Every structure is written in C-alpha cells, then in structure tokens.
Amino acid sequence: MTASLACVETAAPATAGTVALARVETHTSVWPALRAWREIEAFSTGSAYQTRGFVLPWFEFVAPGVGASPLIVIGYDGQNRPSVLLPLSLETRGPLRMACFAGGKHSNLNLPLLRPGFAFSAADARKLLDEAARSEARPDIFVLLNQPETWAGAVNPFAALGCTPSPSAAYGATIGADAETFLKRVDSKDTRKKLRSKAAKLAALGPVVFERAADPDRTRTILSAFVAQKTLRFARKHKDPGFAGVAMRGFLDSLATGHGGGAPALDLYALSVGDRIVATYGGLPRGRCWHGLVNSFNPAPELARSSPAELLLRHVIRDLAARGIERFDLGIGESRYKSAITEDRIDLVDVVTPATRLGRIEAPYERLRLAGKRWVKRTPWALSLVEQMRSGPV
Numbered sequence: 001m002t003a004s005l006a007c008v009e010t011a012a013p014a015t016a017g018t019v020a021l022a023r024v025e026t027h028t029s030v031w032p033a034l035r036a037w038r039e040i041e042a043f044s045t046g047s048a049y050q051t052r053g054f055v056l057p058w059f060e061f062v063a064p065g066v067g068a069s070p071l072i073v074i075g076y077d078g079q080n081r082p083s084v085l086l087p088l089s090l091e092t093r094g095p096l097r098m099a100c101f102a103g104g105k106h107s108n109l110n111l112p113l114l115r116p117g118f119a120f121s122a123a124d125a126r127k128l129l130d131e132a133a134r135s136e137a138r139p140d141i142f143v144l145l146n147q148p149e150t151w152a153g154a155v156n157p158f159a160a161l162g163c164t165p166s167p168s169a170a171y172g173a174t175i176g177a178d179a180e181t182f183l184k185r186v187d188s189k190d191t192r193k194k195l196r197s198k199a200a201k202l203a204a205l206g207p208v209v210f211e212r213a214a215d216p217d218r219t220r221t222i223l224s225a226f227v228a229q230k231t232l233r234f235a236r237k238h239k240d241p242g243f244a245g246v247a248m249r250g251f252l253d254s255l256a257t258g259h260g261g262g263a264p265a266l267d268l269y270a271l272s273v274g275d276r277i278v279a280t281y282g283g284l285p286r287g288r289c290w291h292g293l294v295n296s297f298n299p300a301p302e303l304a305r306s307s308p309a310e311l312l313l314r315h316v317i318r319d320l321a322a323r324g325i326e327r328f329d330l331g332i333g334e335s336r337y338k339s340a341i342t343e344d345r346i347d348l349v350d351v352v353t354p355a356t357r358l359g360r361i362e363a364p365y366e367r368l369r370l371a372g373k374r375w376v377k378r379t380p381w382a383l384s385l386v387e388q389m390r391s392g393p394v
Contacts, residue, residue, distance in 0.1 A: 021124040022078045026071065026135035028090075030059060033072040036082035037113075040074075044085075044113040045151060048284035048291050051113075053265030055087045055102045057254035061247045062104065067091055071099055071139065073132045075124065083115040086128060090137050096362055099132065099139035101146075106251075108170055108291065108331040109346075110146050111156060122160035129161075133355035141359035143366055144351040146170075146332060163349035164367065167374040170346040171338040172329030179321035183314060186341055195314070198306040205302065206274030210315040213268040219256045222270045223249070225277035229296035252294070256282070266293065269319070271312040279308035281316050283328070290320050292330040313341060334377075 027033045034052070041051055048054055059070055068089040075084035087102040101110040112128075114120055129142055146166050149159045175182045187195070202208050213219040227243045243249070255266035267290070271279040279297040283290045297309040320328060329346060330338045352367050354360040376382045 020077065020119045020121070021075045021084070021127060022080070023076050024128055024131035025074045025076070026132050026137065027074070028070060028072075028135070028137050030056060030070050030072060033074060033085070036074050037072070037085055037087075040082045040085050040113050040115055043115050045116065046111050046113040047109040047289075048265065048286035049101075049103050049107040049109055050085070050087055050111060051265065051286065053259060053262060054107070054255065054284060057251050057259045057265075058103050058106065059089070060259070061251040061254065062106070063089060063102075065247045066104065068100075068102075068104070070102070071132060071135075071137045073128055075120070075128055077115070077118060081115065083118040084120055084124075084128065085113040086132075087113075088132070088142075090139060096358060097138060097140045098362075099137070099142045101144060106293075108146065108293075109148060109329070109348075110144065111148065111151055112158065120157055122157045125157040125161060129353065129355070138356075139359075140356040141352065141354045141362050141366070144353075145370075146348045147351065148346055149349055158351055159349050161351050161353055163351050164370065165374060166332075166348035166350050167370065167377040168332050168334060169348055170329050170332045171334075171342040171344065172327065172346055173341070173343040174327045175317060175321050176326060177321065179318040182321070183317065186343065187314075191340075195307070195311060199311055202273055202278075202303070202306045202308065202311070206276075209272045210312065211270050211272070212319060213256070213270070216257050219264075219268055220253065222268045222277060222280055223252055223256060225270065226252075226268075226280040226282070226294060226296045229280065229298055230294075233296070233299050252282075255284075269312060269316050271308050271315070273303070273308075278303045279312040281309070281312055283316070285323075285325060288324060288326045290325050290328040292328065310337060310340075313337070317341075 037052055063069065068091045071088040071090045073086040073088060074082050077083040088099045089102045089104070091098045091100060101107055103110075112120075133139055144158060147156055147159055147163070149156055149163075173182070173186070184192075199208065211218075213222050227249065230243045243252070252266070256264055256268055258264045265284055266282050267285055269281045270277045276298070280295060281292065282294040283292040295309060297304060317328070330342060332348070350370055352363050352370070354363045376386055
C-alpha cells in the first residue's frame with residue numbers, strides 16, 4: 001500500500017477564513033528563535049524531527065563535526081503569531097553555501113512546522129526561501145530532501161517547488177487501538193508460530209525481559225548496548241557506523257535523557273536474556289505517533305537465529321498501543337523487516353532550488369547526483385555492486 005500521509009496528528013485543512021504569511025524572520029543562531037519555536041511547536045503539525053528536542057541536540061553535538069550551522073526561518077501571520085518554522089542548517093562546501101534540513105541524514109521526514117489553520121501556499125514557501133536567501137547567511141542553494149508530499153491532510157507546499165522523487169521511501173503503519181488486531185493483520189499464522197518458537201529458544205538461554213528505559217541509568221546502559229552491537233555488526237562488514245564517536249554518543253544521550261534539562265525526546269526499548277541486552281530499539285514519540293530511529297541486535301549466532309530484533313519490535317508496538325500511540329514509521333530505506341511489519345509506503349520528494357548564480361551552477365549537478373542515487377537504489381544489480389564495494393574485501 002502506498003501512502004503519502006505520514007505518522008502525524010491530523011489537522012484541519014486551511015479554509016477561506018484562515019490567515020496567510022505576513023512577514024519572515026531568519027536567525028543564524030537557535031537562541032533568538034526559541035520563543036517562537038516553542039509556541040509553534042505546541043500547536044503545529046509536523047514530525048518529531050522538526051522539534052527542539054531533536055534539532056537542538058543535533059546542532060550541539062553533530063553539526064560542528066560536519067561544518068553545519070543553524071538557519072532558522074520563521075514566518076508570521078497577520079496577527080504577528082509564529083505560524084511556520086523551517087529548521088535548516090547551513091553547510092559550506094568550498095565557496096558554496098548550501099541550506100538543508102537540520103538533522104542531516106539522521107532526520108527521516110522533513111517538513112516545516114505549521115500552525116493549524118494557517119494558509120501556507122507554494123508562493124509562501126517560495127517567499128520563505130527568498131527571504132532566507134537575502135539574510136546574512138546568504139545560502140547559494142536550498143537542498144531540501146526527504147519530504148512527504150502530503151502531511152496532516154494537506155499538500156506540502158515545499159513539494160510544489162519543482163520536486164523529484166527521493167531515492168528511497170519511508171515505511172509505516174497505523175496500529176489503531178488494538179495492537180493484537182494489528183499484529184494478526186500483518187503477521188501470518190505461520191509467522192506467529194515461528195516467532196513463538198524463537199521466543200521459546202531465547203527463553204531456554206535465560207529469563208527473557210522486554211522493557212522501556214525508565215530512568216537515566218538504564219537509558220545509558222541500553223545506549224551502550226546499542227553502540228556496542230551496532231559497532232560489532234558493522235565491523236564485520238568492514239564499515240564504521242560512527243555511533244561510538246563522542247559526537248554521536250552525545251547526540252543520542254541528549255535525545256534519550258533530555259536536552260538542557262528538558263523532557264527526553266527518544267524512547268529506548270531493550271530485550272534482555274538474563275543480564276545480556278540482546279536487542280534494542282529507539283524512537284521519537286510525538287502526539288499519537290512514533291518515529292523509529294535506531295535499532296540493533298547481538299549478532300552472536302545462538303542469539304541472532306532467534307530474531308530478537310523482530311521479537312522486540314512487536315513488543316514495542318504493543319507498548320505503543322498501550323500508551324495511546326496509534327501510528328508509527330520505521331524511517332527511510334527498504335528492508336525485509338520493515339516490509340514484514342508495515343503496511344504503508346510513504347513516498348518522499350526532494351527539492352533543489354538555487355538562490356544565487358553559484359547555486360544555479362551547482363543545481364544541475366546536485367539533481368544529477370540525486371537521480372543517480374535513485375537509479376542505484378531502484379536497480380538491484382547496481383545496488384548489489386555498490387554494497388559490495390562499500391563492504392570492501394571479505
């Protein structure tokens with residue numbers, strides 16, 4: 001099933017009585033934007049990837065290492081209320097200044113935060129970018145990737161600015177009020193039987209415990225297990241996932257324990273056998289929705305053959321339903337485990353729009369790069385070849 005409606009709270013579409021964009025502010029520091037950000041975030045549609053709880057830790061820990069700095073664009077309505085917020089980052093590549101969504105590759109669903117009832121058109125989206133281009137940041141080009149075409153019952157105005165399909169889609173599903181009904185719908189009788197058998201094999205190795213981290217100490221223990229498992233798995237493929245680095249660990253720790261004393265943005269789940277954590281899952285809750293962000297499992301054969309990550313994910317879904325969370329997504333990228341548990345394909349689009357002469361020179365190359373990546377992703381033999389090249393010698 002293909003769906004462009006993502007995992008969000010549903011807001012009423014704009015009507016003739018709604019107000020439109022009146023003025024635009026841009027900030028090259030997050031601090032002057034926080035008051036407006038806090039206000040619009042409390043009312044807005046949008047994913048957790050545009051919230052302060054996700055973006056601020058990314059700017060603090062990850063952005064410096066990739067040479068990115070804030071560019072926060074805020075639109076106000078005729079009543080001087082903050083009504084649209086676009087959290088961008090500015091990256092310098094030689095003489096080129098490129099504006100992208102904050103969060104980089106860690107952000108799976110990119111959108112503006114919009115106040116419900118705000119009549120934000122494609123022309124307003126263009127005005128927002130034009131004002132940002134005239135700011136002191138002076139970006140040469142906007143590269144706005146991985147945007148859902150529609151969101152919260154309305155068309156994403158930025159997707160109308162000359163978009164092309166993203167290389168990969170995201171995947172999600174609606175749980176509804178009853179997790180067991182959902183799981184019976186997505187898991188065949190044979191699958192359920194196999195999972196029960198695998199759970200029994202795990203139980204033979206020791207007491208099996210599913211949990212959601214309830215305090216900072218347990219949160220850090222689960223994070224440490226995640227980093228160790230991810231690093232070990234990628235080491236076998238001759239890759240460095242980067243999760244063990246100080247910046248990435250700081251980012252994840254801040255998400256999971258709360259940035260600057262705020263509420264945690266990241267839920268962390270674990271499956272343990274005895275005193276060993278054998279699988280982890282982490283996601284970002286927002287309203288009645290949950291965005292899967294990170295996961296891992298212990299690759300030891302006696303554990304991996306029991307599919308602990310699949311068992312844990314089903315526990316996560318049961319816990320989400322118990323908490324009143326009705327929808328979830330598992331992020332961007334094709335994978336067997338996603339196909340097995342989700343029902344909706346969330347099609348995404350990319351927008352590349354130049355703002356200066358240098359940007360107009362760069363835009364065709366950026367579009368060609370994205371088209372090449374999309375072709376590789378959708379061509380099995382080419383994707384296999386690229387994965388082999390990345391893995392290096394066995």
